[in-house]
Amino acid sequence: MKTLVVEDELTSRILMQNLLARYGQCHIAVDGEDAVEAFRISLAEAAPYDLICMDIRMPGMDGIEAVRQIRAVETEDGVLSTNGVKIIMQTSTDPPKQVVGSFHALCDAYLVKPIEAASLSEEIRRMGLIS
Amino acid sequence: MTRQVLSRLEGDNELAQIVFAAFLEDVPLQIQALKKLLADRDDAGSARQAHSIRGASANVGGELLGKLAAEIEKAAGAGDWHSVITRMDELDRQFGLPEDAIRRNESVGPNR
Numbered sequence: 001m002k003t004l005v006v007e008d009e010l011t012s013r014i015l016m017q018n019l020l021a022r023y024g025q026c027h028i029a030v031d032g033e034d035a036v037e038a039f040r041i042s043l044a045e046a047a048p049y050d051l052i053c054m055d056i057r058m059p060g061m062d063g064i065e066a067v068r069q070i071r072a073v074e075t076e077d078g079v080l081s082t083n084g085v086k087i088i089m090q091t092s093t094d095p096p097k098q099v100v101g102s103f104h105a106l107c108d109a110y111l112v113k114p115i116e117a118a119s120l121s122e123e124i125r126r127m128g129l130i131s
Numbered sequence: 132m133t134r135q136v137l138s139r140l141e142g143d144n145e146l147a148q149i150v151f152a153a154f155l156e157d158v159p160l161q162i163q164a165l166k167k168l169l170a171d172r173d174d175a176g177s178a179r180q181a182h183s184i185r186g187a188s189a190n191v192g193g194e195l196l197g198k199l200a201a202e203i204e205k206a207a208g209a210g211d212w213h214s215v216i217t218r219m220d221e222l223d224r225q226f227g228l229p230e231d232a233i234r235r236n237e238s239v240g241p242n243r
Binding site: 008009010011012014015018019057059092113114115116117118 | 139140141143146149150153154156157158179182183185186187189190191192
């Protein structure tokens with residue numbers, strides 16, 4: 001499983017990177033712009049990510065805009081929505097309903113921080129990325 | 132605090148120590164950055180920085196520090212500088228609580 005962790009805060013980034021390294025290769029990006037760029041490169045190199053774990057609130061391009069752009073890149077690239085990269089959004093609190101609504105169609109799950117190892121692995125398993 | 136973090140990490144003491152070390156190294160820098168943003172009266176930047184401190188605190192079970200950072204985030208976002216400055220006096224002291232707890236428990240294992 002190849003994963004991209006998008007997180008501006010060091011402690012959370014190190015936590016996620018270490019948790020996800022249990023399942024394979026794990027790259028990091030520190031903001032939305034870096035994430036979209038990393039995603040484009042992965043497609044260009046025919047080595048796409050299986051999973052993106054995206055923080056919502058980041059300086060510069062936030063997580064919601066980054067996910068919108070990643071889905072747009074997939075559409076441009078002819079990737080069917082059913083075959084798109086799995087995306088888990090991470091947030092510090094339960095996001096307001098309108099925020100959930102705005103990204104519900106674009107992502108596959110969201111986890112509330114602090115991230116629990118068991119919840120993360122359960123979501124990844126539910127997505128069929130690990131057995 | 133350490134027990135709570137270990138539970139969240141399924142008893143992975145090595146990872147807990149990595150997270151604690153990152154917290155001890157980075158959060159003082161985040162507090163300094165927040166002070167600079169406050170001095171510049173950057174409300175959006177201050178709110179965002181307080182949000183990061185809140186996230187880091189949650190990762191190590193620093194509930195009081197996280198609660199204080201959340202209050203600063205909310206006040207900064209609303210441009211309520213009086214509330215922000217009042218709470219900033221507490222921030223350094225509150226950082227000391229998880230810092231002390233982490234240093235006391237540096238060698239704690241998952242079964243202790």
